[in-house]
Every structure is written in C-alpha cells, then in structure tokens.
Amino acid sequence: MTSQGSLIASTVDFSREGFQKGALMLPHSHDRSAYGRIPIPVVVLKRGGGPTVLLTGGNHGDELEGPIALMKLIQRMSTLEINGRLIVVPGLNFPAFQNGTRTSPIDKGNLNRLFPGNRSGSITEMIAHYVNTELFPISDVILDMHAGGVSFQHAPALLASLPANTAQHDDYLRLVEAFGAPTTMVMNLLGEDRTYGAAAERQGKLFLCGEFGGGASCSPDNLKIVEDGLHRVLHSLGLINEAPATPAKPTRLVKVEDSGHYLFATASGVFEPCFSLGDRVEKGQLAGRLFDIEAPWKPAEELYFGRAGEVMVQRTFSHVAAGDCIAVLASQTTWH
Structure with missing residues (x-):
C-alpha cells in the first residue's frame, strides 16, 4: 500500500528553472473559514545541475536570528548566480512564527517534537509530514536555524553530529568548517528522536542546525554569525558564486x-x-x-x-x- 501525499499544496513548482516566490498552502478549516488555508511563505531559485539546499527558520516561532537572516537572503535571491537549487522557508511553523511563540497557537504543536508528522493530523503534524515527505526527499543538504527562544539564552553554536554513514563524514566536516561558528556542539538529546534533524538524518541527508541567541530577541552579533555561516556553506557547496566577505575561523568542538x-x-x-x-x-x-x-x-x-x-x-x-x-x-x- 502506497502512502498518501501531503494535504499541503505548494504554489511554487520546485522542478521549474528560475526564481519563484509563493506559499505552502496548509489546510485549516475552522469556524470563520470552512475551506481556509494558511499560506506559509516559500521561495525557490533553481539554475543549473548543482545540489539542492533547504534552508529553514521559524521551526519555533520565538527564535528570530534564523528567520531574519533568511528573509534578508530572500530579498536578494533573484539576483544570485547559482548552480543548483535553493529552497528557503523562513517561518516553517508559520502560526507560531506569526504569534511569536515556541508552539502553534492553533494546536499548541511543537514542530520540532512532531516528526515524522501525520498527513491527517493536527496543523503542526501536517507541516512536519509535508517537510518529511516532500522537502527532505528533494534536498541534498539541509540547514535549520534556531535560537533559545523566550525561555533560554543560548551561547551561539552550530549543532552538529557525524552522519551514521561514514562515507559522508568528510563532506559533513567540510560544511561544519565552512560555517565557521565560534563553537560547534554535539548535543545528546537524551533519546529524543522526534526532531526535524533526526528525521533528516534518517533520510541520509547532510543536516546542520544551530542555536544563536535567545530571549525571543535578535542579537546583531549572532545574526552576523548566521548570515556569514550560511553564505560560506552555500559557497563551499558550489551553489553560489559570490565569495564570502568574511573567511571562516576555526571552530571549537564541545559535547553535551x-x-x-x-x-x-x-x-x-x-x-x-x-x-x-x-x-x-x-x-x-x-x-x-x-x-x-x-x-x-x-x-x-x-x-x-x-x-x-x-x-x-x-x-x-x-x-x-x-x-x-x-x-x-x-x-x-x-x-x-
């Protein structure tokens, strides 16, 4: 029995060449909108045969360095010379991002604890299912930017863990070095396997995450770390031609x-x-x-x-x- 596709429909064609901006149309039938949809903004740029990179923020709606860095990237994407495909979703759990909260105000769903999601589940479960079944399979490299949110202050750190496939180790470490965060942290999540990252890794994707600040604010210093790091990663993959303005510095490695x-x-x-x-x-x-x-x-x-x-x-x-x-x-x- 084949699995059913997502109920979320995209207004962009991920296979089409060129620059597109649109939305992931999330079904939301409620008292004031029987056939309603929540449009989650998405932007894609495709030129050439290089890798596909998925960049997301707003997995939690009160973590802002990632979404701001991605919105700034979006505003110049149409002018980028690239070889490959770049998919950017700056506010993935969009109801939470609109509300400035960790979880969705609609179903209280914590997107980063709901993977692999559920096609016919709650609003947030449907987002997780779409990402897991539609976006992950077409992506080669995935980066999801976080911060501590309202309840934490987090020292700026790239979160990384060597892939289970040893053949990917060299490629993975090159991405870590290219990002050039002041600290790279290997984090033991005490058995938690419902995260976005765990789902991406189960599909064999090269995945990086990061925690860059907290308090539901945006630190200029941490925002620069995210912007520069993403630029260096995209350049190291050969996806963009524009050379980074700031070279990567050595990162120190710590572990929880x-x-x-x-x-x-x-x-x-x-x-x-x-x-x-x-x-x-x-x-x-x-x-x-x-x-x-x-x-x-x-x-x-x-x-x-x-x-x-x-x-x-x-x-x-x-x-x-x-x-x-x-x-x-x-x-x-x-x-x-």
Missing part, C-alpha cells in the same frame, strides 16, 4: 555528554542562579538556590552541577516548575 550535563528544577519556586552563561563550572559546584514562594521562611533548596563543563544554555525565567531545564553544560571534545 549525558543527563549529567543538564540541570533540572526539582520543584516549583523561584530560582537564584549562581552562574552565568559561558561560565566554566565543576562537578558538585553550587548552581543556585530554589526558593519556595508558598513558604518563604523555609531554607532554599540548593542545586548542584552533576558534571563539570561550560554553561552553554541558561534559563531566562527565574520562576520554575519541577522538571524545567535551568542549564545545559558542555565539555571540550574531538570528533573521534
């Missing part, structure tokens, strides 16, 4: 090893941090104090780091609930 590199809240309350983003901390070092706002006379619970490392992620909100991630550490590593 296991759950010991995560710090979670043990109860609800207000957290007083005893660390800052970028700090190097030791195992057993005091991470902060958790105050019970219902019983402020009780001694604060002290939380300690379970491993040594560098603070790569710090929670924005001091109010926490049990299980909230407060910090993520990483340690220096090598590829092999």
